[in-house]
Amino acid sequence: MLEDILLKVQKPGRYVGGEQGSVVKNPDEVDVRFAFCFPDSYEIGMSHIGMKILYSTINSLEWAWCERVFAPWEDMEAQMRENNVKLYALESHTPLCDFDIIGFTLQYELSYTNILNMLELGGVPVLAKDRKGLKNIVCAGGPCTYNPEPLCDFVDIFFIGEGEELDNELLELYREHKKRGSDKETFLRAAAKIEGVYVPSLYDVTYNDDGTVAAYTPKDNAPATIRKRIVSNLDKAPYPEQFVVPYVEAVFDRVSVELFRGCIRGCRFCQAGYIYRPVREKSAAVVDRQAKALCASTGYDEISLLSLSSSDYTELNDLLGSMLSWTEDKRINLALPSLRIDNFSDELLEKIASVRKSGLTFAAEAGTQRLRDAINKNITEEEILSSCKTAFEGGYTAVKLYFMMGLPTETMEDIEGIANLGQKIVDLYYSLPNKPKGKGVTVSISCATFVPKPFTPFEFEPQDTADTILKKQQHLIDSVKTRKIQLSWHDPATSLLEAVLARGDRRVGKVIYEAWKRGCKFDSWGEYFRFDRWEEAFKACRLDPAFYANRRREYDEVNPWDHIDIGVTKSFFVREDKLAHQSTTTPNCRQKCAGCGATVFGEGLCCEKH
Amino acid sequence: MKNIRVFYQKTGRLKYISHLDMNRVFTRISRRSGMPIWYTEGFNPHPRINFALPLSLGFESTYEAVDIRIDDDNYSNDEAFGRLKSVMPDELKVVKVTDPVMKTGEIAFARFEISLDLPENAESFFEQGEIFMEKKTKKGGIKTVDIRPMISSYKIGEGRLELVLSAGTDNLNPSLVIDAMRRHFDREIKVDSVIRTMLYNKEMEKFI
Numbered sequence: 001m002l003e004d005i006l007l008k009v010q011k012p013g014r015y016v017g018g019e020q021g022s023v024v025k026n027p028d029e030v031d032v033r034f035a036f037c038f039p040d041s042y043e044i045g046m047s048h049i050g051m052k053i054l055y056s057t058i059n060s061l062e063w064a065w066c067e068r069v070f071a072p073w074e075d076m077e078a079q080m081r082e083n084n085v086k087l088y089a090l091e092s093h094t095p096l097c098d099f100d101i102i103g104f105t106l107q108y109e110l111s112y113t114n115i116l117n118m119l120e121l122g123g124v125p126v127l128a129k130d131r132k133g134l135k136n137i138v139c140a141g142g143p144c145t146y147n148p149e150p151l152c153d154f155v156d157i158f159f160i161g162e163g164e165e166l167d168n169e170l171l172e173l174y175r176e177h178k179k180r181g182s183d184k185e186t187f188l189r190a191a192a193k194i195e196g197v198y199v200p201s202l203y204d205v206t207y208n209d210d211g212t213v214a215a216y217t218p219k220d221n222a223p224a225t226i227r228k229r230i231v232s233n234l235d236k237a238p239y240p241e242q243f244v245v246p247y248v249e250a251v252f253d254r255v256s257v258e259l260f261r262g263c264i265r266g267c268r269f270c271q272a273g274y275i276y277r278p279v280r281e282k283s284a285a286v287v288d289r290q291a292k293a294l295c296a297s298t299g300y301d302e303i304s305l306l307s308l309s310s311s312d313y314t315e316l317n318d319l320l321g322s323m324l325s326w327t328e329d330k331r332i333n334l335a336l337p338s339l340r341i342d343n344f345s346d347e348l349l350e351k352i353a354s355v356r357k358s359g360l361t362f363a364a365e366a367g368t369q370r371l372r373d374a375i376n377k378n379i380t381e382e383e384i385l386s387s388c389k390t391a392f393e394g395g396y397t398a399v400k401l402y403f404m405m406g407l408p409t410e411t412m413e414d415i416e417g418i419a420n421l422g423q424k425i426v427d428l429y430y431s432l433p434n435k436p437k438g439k440g441v442t443v444s445i446s447c448a449t450f451v452p453k454p455f456t457p458f459e460f461e462p463q464d465t466a467d468t469i470l471k472k473q474q475h476l477i478d479s480v481k482t483r484k485i486q487l488s489w490h491d492p493a494t495s496l497l498e499a500v501l502a503r504g505d506r507r508v509g510k511v512i513y514e515a516w517k518r519g520c521k522f523d524s525w526g527e528y529f530r531f532d533r534w535e536e537a538f539k540a541c542r543l544d545p546a547f548y549a550n551r552r553r554e555y556d557e558v559n560p561w562d563h564i565d566i567g568v569t570k571s572f573f574v575r576e577d578k579l580a581h582q583s584t585t586t587p588n589c590r591q592k593c594a595g596c597g598a599t600v601f602g603e604g605l606c607c608e609k610h
Numbered sequence: 611m612k613n614i615r616v617f618y619q620k621t622g623r624l625k626y627i628s629h630l631d632m633n634r635v636f637t638r639i640s641r642r643s644g645m646p647i648w649y650t651e652g653f654n655p656h657p658r659i660n661f662a663l664p665l666s667l668g669f670e671s672t673y674e675a676v677d678i679r680i681d682d683d684n685y686s687n688d689e690a691f692g693r694l695k696s697v698m699p700d701e702l703k704v705v706k707v708t709d710p711v712m713k714t715g716e717i718a719f720a721r722f723e724i725s726l727d728l729p730e731n732a733e734s735f736f737e738q739g740e741i742f743m744e745k746k747t748k749k750g751g752i753k754t755v756d757i758r759p760m761i762s763s764y765k766i767g768e769g770r771l772e773l774v775l776s777a778g779t780d781n782l783n784p785s786l787v788i789d790a791m792r793r794h795f796d797r798e799i800k801v802d803s804v805i806r807t808m809l810y811n812k813e814m815e816k817f818i
Contacts, residue, residue, distance in 0.1 A: 016623040301656075
């Protein structure tokens with residue numbers, strides 16, 4: 001059946017499995033079967049480092065088998081429906097409905113409709129209440145679980161925090177209960193006792209007349225708050241020695257090794273920097289060893305060193321020194337994304353340029369010092385220009401800068417600031433005596449719409465309305481006076497939807513369901529995104545997107561994520577938001593501890609200071 | 611430096627991997643093998659890997675060849691074979707490693723074994739003097755071509771067809787032959803598998 005379909009679709013190699021590094025076990029010798037589902041296409045999902053880590057940690061359990069599932073492209077989905085082929089895992093081609101546990105990774109809000117679609121395509125009831133018994137427990141992990149509420153109708157268990165230990169603990173518990181023949185409710189009540197597990201069905205939500213949350217009430221001895229899990233020692237934490245290597249083309253198809261988790265900077269818009277605190281570094285020797293082992297086993301010719309702010313990695317120079325000693329010989333390229341613009345030195349440039357030049361991207365985020373201070377992006381114009389100068393003198397003729405518009409306290413003056421900064425960079429290029437000969441410069445400015453996220457100081461802030469954003473975009477276009485600057489941005493409708501899903505409550509789940517029923521899927525792909533259908537879904541559920549996205553939230557309002565505990569406290573976020581409105585900065589963790597609350601874990605950088 | 615010619619099979623799930631993907635596959639296989647691979651100079655160093663003849667998506671093959679440049683004149687082909695065998699998957703089985711003899715440009719014919727729902731009196735199709743079909747040109751246009759002369763020989767079996775077709779610069783894809791058969795017999799013909807089993811130069815000598 002499958003064979004007949006595969007030659008009728010684009011890139012059939014995405015649907016067959018058998019890649020080098022994939023794990024195949026005997027289903028009869030395994031007690032628990034886990035389907036790790038990435039709710040997007042194969043090419044996108046195969047780049048996800050979290051899946052690679054958990055695929056390895058779960059498969060290290062003799063009695064468990066973790067397989068991979070991705071969202072089929074439209075042509076394949078049509079063929080599957082027509083021929084009654086259920087969505088299956090790549091390793092064994094077993095349909096999703098035959099798995100014990102089905103796990104989704106929530107990397108971005110616009111992937112939510114794909115989750116529903118994959119469940120249905122796999123023969124699994126989409127609503128949690130329709131799934132009885134221990135079979136087909138649906139769980140989810142990843143950054144979006146920090147506000148899991150919009151998905152509570154569909155997911156049985158959320159993993160809050162890092163999964164290396166947490167996932168296996170849950171699997172052990174499941175194995176026990178499966179042996180005992182427990183019912184689903186008994187299992188879920190036991191699961192809620194594991195730190196980091198959030199079982200939504202054990203919480204009742206009540207709302208005030210104005211639509212805001214009144215309270216989350218736990219039942220059956222579920223904990224009042226759920227504290228996230230972290231891995232204490234990244235050096236000792238499990239890390240794969242083998243990756244599944246795709247045959248077909250995939251994005252970011254290379255060896256990836258993390259440098260550290262969390263971030264010291266405290267930029268007020270950035271959720272990742274807070275949810276992954278406390279900052280924990282991996283030692284250079286371990287990074288080097290892991291990268292070497294992965295290159296040898298996979299045959300990749302590129303290594304990417306990952307973190308939220310790589311130039312802050314303490315041992316960066318030593319690490320690059322030792323890695324270059326073997327990567328150069330083997331013609332392996334070192335990619336170092338996420339560099340901060342204020343410590344981009346000649347020394348660093350020399351090191352990363354030595355094998356192959358990639359493009360240079362800096363996140364300036366805001367066009368004026370005033371606004372950069374308000375968002376706590378502690379970089380000056382001088383630093384931005386100095387880094388560009390280093391880049392230009394080093395042979396780069398193109399730089400890309402990321403900005404956001406719609407930031408709290410922003411004015412039209414700040415928008416003009418973006419154009420002015422771009423112009424200064426262009427002028428800088430042409431003023432240099434030793435710039436690359438005979439080539440012009442391209443300054444690419446990419447301007448995203450700011451989306452306020454939970455667990456940031458800006459979680460209280462309203463998102464700019466689409467009208468305001470359009471006006472600002474036009475103002476930016478009008479302010480740019482040179483063809484050397486190329487502008488790009490996102491469609492405001494996708495940002496609005498992202499904002500609703502990011503700070504939505506449980507009722508938003510009905511909107512997701514309605515949107516999916518109306519055919520929404522692959523919402524993060526421009527060619528599929530249908531805002532009109534989402535608008536219909538909101539209307540059908542009698543919910544207003546503006547209530548979630550464009551409303552300022554009071555500091556004492558109960559937010560739908562307040563029962564999740566990440567260490568960093570709400571009072572810290574309140575303090576920081578107030579400082580933002582005074583355009584006052586906060587120093588980074590290494591300069592001075594700001595008392596965010598992450599010390600409660602007793603790990604990482606916080607320990608070094610206290 | 612020298613080139614080694616690796617003969618291998620491409621079967622099973624690997625028939626869904628395109629020719630373009632195969633380049634990337636062999637680049638990684640070369641690296642994992644630990645052989646002293648030769649790299650190009652300059653901006654973006656990569657190995658020199660050249661395939662004898664592309665294989666269409668969906669076809670299997672038991673006689674594939676790829677040349678890989680090694681940075682050691684005296685590298686042993688047996689050593690190369692051992693190293694490749696240890697890193698190549700089952701569905702990409704390495705058969706032997708030799709010094710290249712013929713140039714890949716010399717390939718003129720390819721043999722295919724096709725397992726299909728063969729119509730009665732299949733002979734009548736091949737006994738035609740001319741078979742006109744529309745072929746895509748390299749520039750993306752379409753032209754009408756007589757494909758009969760490009761069918762060098764044929765053998766009809768039970769649910770089986772063995773064809774030797776022109777290959778290389780003048781290339782006839784067996785799918786086009788089957789399409790022509792569909793038109794001739796005015797019915798659908800279901801194909802179960804297409805396996806390329808041999809490559810030849812214009813003197814009909816095995817490509818080595």
